[in-house]
Amino acid sequence: MKFENSIYFKQLKHHKVVFPFATYYLCDRFLIAEHNEEVHFDWDKIQQTSEFLIEFYGPNCKIGHIANRVNNYSIDPNLWRKFNKEYGFIIASAIAVYDDFAYRNATLEKQFSSNSIKRCTSLEEAIFWMQNLDEFK
Template identity: 20%
Template sequence: MYFCSPILLVVVNSVNKSFIKKYEIEIGTFYFYKNFVVGEVDSGADLNFESGKKLYNLLEIHFKNTIPYVYISNRINSYSFKPTRLYNVDKNFPNLKGYGIVIYDPTNKTIAQLEETFTDMPTQIFDNLEDAICWAKRITSSS
């Protein structure tokens, strides 16, 4: 488990300064920041390539395939997702530097651990959003 250093906690506390925009789209709510996105997919949604097109377009608009960023999946809801879709994700999103998963129950932890096996990109499981943001800041600051 990753924990923030006292210095990085200051960075996390200043996260509102890097907030860009909130989008509510068909599959959920997505909060865009300077170097990371917090995604909250709606309960019961089926997250796949087709349903995610609008999100992919938003990622391209905000990060322009040049700005390093981390995607944080804030798993407050249950939804459908095929972890095999994480294969070769770095080829489709070259500036995606990490994938954080925030879980709130043991079942989602098991699912998240399975997801980790399908990607070579830095992936980390967290039990709170603050640690995930701290990790995202660290990952993107070294890019």
């Protein structure tokens, strides 16, 4: 389910940002990313969004990341390591998946990240997990 079609769209204070390759919903302590269908989320796109997020949240930000996989897209899992080394402002990620293929991809990505990654079967589960992270308490 897309964030805009969920009950959380009206409940969570957020700022919507549309990139040519994705839509991001920036909440107080975390973001929800919905990448466009068939996009390859490469290093250039990561840099573009990271620079925007640092400007939005501040240079010392520590935020959570929810990937709401409502569309099929690709990312090189090795980029998690490069991102953490270069930027490192994501403290934890949740990946909301809606089919077995996406779940297997999320499992692969989990192996490449030094941060906690929770695989979720719904956006609701991802938001609940993110809101209850010890790092935010």
